[in-house]
Amino acid sequence: LDQDMADAAIAIGIAGVVAAGVLGIFGVISDAMPASEVLGKLAIQITPGAVGALFGRAQLGASNQEDAGREEVEESYAGELFVMVAGALFLSLNIAPTEEVVLIAWRMSLWQQLGLLAASLIVMHALVYQLEFIGGHGPRTEDGFWSLFLRFTVTGYVLVALVSLYVLWTIGRLDGTGAVDMAGLVIVLSFPGAVGAAAARIIV
Template sequence: MLMTMEMWWLGFTVEPFRLALLLFVLVPMLTGLSRLGGFRNNLHILDDVADSLVAIAVATISAVIVLALFNLITLEMPVREVMGKIAVQMFPAAIGAILAQNQLGGGVRDKMEEVESSYWGELLILAVGALFLSLNIAPTEEVELIAYQMSVWHVVIIVVLSIALLHAIVYMVEFTGTEVRVESFLSVFVRFTVVGYAVVALVNLYLLWTFGRTDGLSLHEIMSLVAVISFPGAIGAAFARLIL
């Protein structure tokens, strides 16, 4: 994210209220993630809040250091540009910090067994998985370029393919996990795949809107954009369930 030029540009082109809203969503979202498998086993929700704030502090300071190292922020730049560039990076960097701790820190496996028993927890993981992958792609111009080049039928096919892949991975996780659930195809499909794809699509729509990518587009074009970005988003979301 720090090395994506569209992200630097977003720093000064993004609508300030939308960016503020994104940062506002950040703390509760990280707290939820931390609850599901963050730094440590927390008894109290306040400890999870503390963990997510620590993640934000670490992420912001790292972002500032790296941006300064790349000479992307300097003292001569106006405040607006510097603040924008940092604020845009805070969101992905903080999610990265929490997720890295999930992966690298110990004791995650045991906790994840508990997580799998919570339906809402799984949806949150799907959403964060989609968010984390889409964040890398949503700001780039390639998404728009691909969407413009695709016909309606290409869009339909990519949606079907995304759902099929999501289901395949969800199904795989479901039956290789520690607890084998005997559920019908339809139940898994409706409860996880369809709902999961809807969550992924909504998350992506929100991201595209935040980055101003949906401004001035027709409904058809917005849907094409969401379909294009939900293709990697859905796969990311599905694997997030597998890995997290």
């Protein structure tokens, strides 16, 4: 646990330094801005940056005996769901501020949105359990398809949708938005969020 906390602190520190450097280079932050505004902009970038750093370490840095021992420990159900939330947050925070999310949601009909929702579920399940990626879980002989689909894929997608809703609310995309339009935005953002959640389960 102590090592995990240290890894998290290092990842946050690295993300903070990188975010400050990049935002400073592009003039997004400056010493003339109020401290609260600078901290707010840094916070939005630090979260996905830290998650990305941890994912990179998990994928590329698990070469010593300590990391190998961690991989042998069976992940708990709650742990796997948490990993999916982190993966969804990583991609959602990077994509939500773009105008494309609003434009795509506005152009899609109800049936297209439902189709995208179904596609998100299919992609989530296929990436983790059907396609032979290194780190993927593969089909579990002890668990049936519907058990895996309901316990992990559907539950995971609900968490992804909640993450998308939170991110959209945080950046002000939901201000003055009706329930139908809000659902469309969540469905659109949840597609990359679902990919991020599935990728996180493969990597970590």
